[in-house]
Amino acid sequence: xxxxxxxxxxxxxxxxxxxxxxxxxxxxxxxxxxxxxxxxxxxxxxxxxxxxxxxxxxxxxxxxxxxxxxxxxxxxxxxxxxxxxxxxxxxxxxxxxxxxxxxxxxxxxxxxxxxxxxxxxxxxxxxxxxxxxxxxxxxxxxxxxxxxxxxxxxxxxxxxxxxxxxxxxxxxxxxxxxxxxxxxxxxxxxxxxxxxxxxxxxxxxxxxxxxxxxxxxxxxxxxxxxxxxxxxxxxxxxxxxxxxxxxxxxxxxxxxxxxxxxxxxxxxxxxxxxxxxxxxxxxxxxxxxxxxxxxxxxxxxxxxxxxxxxxxxxxxxxxxxxxxxxxxxxxxxxxxxxxxxxxxxxxxxxxxxxxxxxxxxxxxxxxxxxxxxxxxxxxx
Numbered sequence: 001x002x003x004x005x006x007x008x009x010x011x012x013x014x015x016x017x018x019x020x021x022x023x024x025x026x027x028x029x030x031x032x033x034x035x036x037x038x039x040x041x042x043x044x045x046x047x048x049x050x051x052x053x054x055x056x057x058x059x060x061x062x063x064x065x066x067x068x069x070x071x072x073x074x075x076x077x078x079x080x081x082x083x084x085x086x087x088x089x090x091x092x093x094x095x096x097x098x099x100x101x102x103x104x105x106x107x108x109x110x111x112x113x114x115x116x117x118x119x120x121x122x123x124x125x126x127x128x129x130x131x132x133x134x135x136x137x138x139x140x141x142x143x144x145x146x147x148x149x150x151x152x153x154x155x156x157x158x159x160x161x162x163x164x165x166x167x168x169x170x171x172x173x174x175x176x177x178x179x180x181x182x183x184x185x186x187x188x189x190x191x192x193x194x195x196x197x198x199x200x201x202x203x204x205x206x207x208x209x210x211x212x213x214x215x216x217x218x219x220x221x222x223x224x225x226x227x228x229x230x231x232x233x234x235x236x237x238x239x240x241x242x243x244x245x246x247x248x249x250x251x252x253x254x255x256x257x258x259x260x261x262x263x264x265x266x267x268x269x270x271x272x273x274x275x276x277x278x279x280x281x282x283x284x285x286x287x288x289x290x291x292x293x294x295x296x297x298x299x300x301x302x303x304x305x306x307x308x309x310x311x312x313x314x315x316x317x318x319x320x321x322x323x324x325x326x327x328x329x330x331x332x333x334x335x336x337x338x339x340x341x342x343x344x345x346x347x348x349x350x351x352x353x354x355x356x357x358x359x360x361x362x363x364x365x366x367x368x369x370x371x372x373x374x375x376x377x378x379x380x
Contacts, residue, residue, distance in 0.1 A: 034155040045085050046146065047114075094116040097119055169245060254380050279363070282359050317351060
């Protein structure tokens with residue numbers, strides 16, 4: 001039987017000019033990560049900062065001279081010294097590890113004239129960890145980074161204040177939900193301990209509370225009443241937050257199975273989908289990439305590294321299970337149909353792999369690189 005080959009035209013400069021590009025969406029502009037600006041004609045001052053709530057341990061280095069002894073500053077003193085050094089003509093570079101203190105000190109240093117960089121927390125000195133040693137190690141890394149070794153320091157993206165506050169709204173909703181469950185469980189435990197009885201679901205509701213007020217001991221009712229006041233107040237705040245969050249995506253088309261709260265939480269955690277330049281960056285941000293231990297001709301992949309945003313990873317895994325039910329034509333899931341039909345363990349591993357792919361699909365959709373129809377999604 002004679003074979004028939006379908007040969008496509010070679011992609012040359014001539015054919016590229018003829019290929020239709022009218023329907024291709026414009027790629028959003030890139031958002032580069034913070035990069036140092038080098039001024040060869042001005043002296044350099046590098047500062048490694050080990051930040052605490054009450055003080056900051058700093059190690060400075062002028063140019064390529066020896067590192068100075070560690071010195072402790074309050075936040076106000078540090079900002080004042082940075083202004084002074086900048087006024088003297090120095091180019092000030094600062095580096096610190098990101099932590100639970102937010103970005104307020106970073107923004108103050110930038111306003112004072114410094115070039116400030118934040119990095120993810122890393123192991124700097126093995127088993128030896130003190131404030132002075134960490135500040136010194138950060139200053140040494142900053143020096144090698146400014147000399148051209150870009151692997152020494154990996155600056156992270158700093159969200160704007162608007163993005164940070166928008167993200168805090170979704171996190172506060174989750175905090176209130178957990179606190180309500182904790183208070184409700186406290187009430188269940190109190191009744192089980194003192195009355196050996198079981199409280200109904202949502203025992204603080206109007207109907208259930210009316211029945212309990214006559215069935216339980218007055219002393220115990222007094223304890224539950226204080227818990228009930230807290231729960232009702234938090235539920236009021238939670239209702240207001242839910243209305244605020246759903247209003248952000250009220251008029252937007254949403255894939256069936258994702259949900260308004262899931263989408264608005266993902267948008268809040270990511271801050272800006274245009275921050276990613278390619279699919280590898282999106283996958284790395286989720287922390288769903290497999291761990292690897294390879295050498296020579298041997299390659300061994302292990303469990304996921306969990307080095308990304310844990311909140312995003314949780315929402316993505318939950319969304320994949322819903323997508324498998326409500327998105328039968330999802331193209332990413334169709335490619336893994338055989339693995340999804342395997343045993344329970346294989347199916348769970350496949351769901352985690354699909355969570356990474358779902359993040360990539362969401363990035364392509366939210367940045368206008370493709371439509372929901374091209375991904376095989378249907379609208380809710």
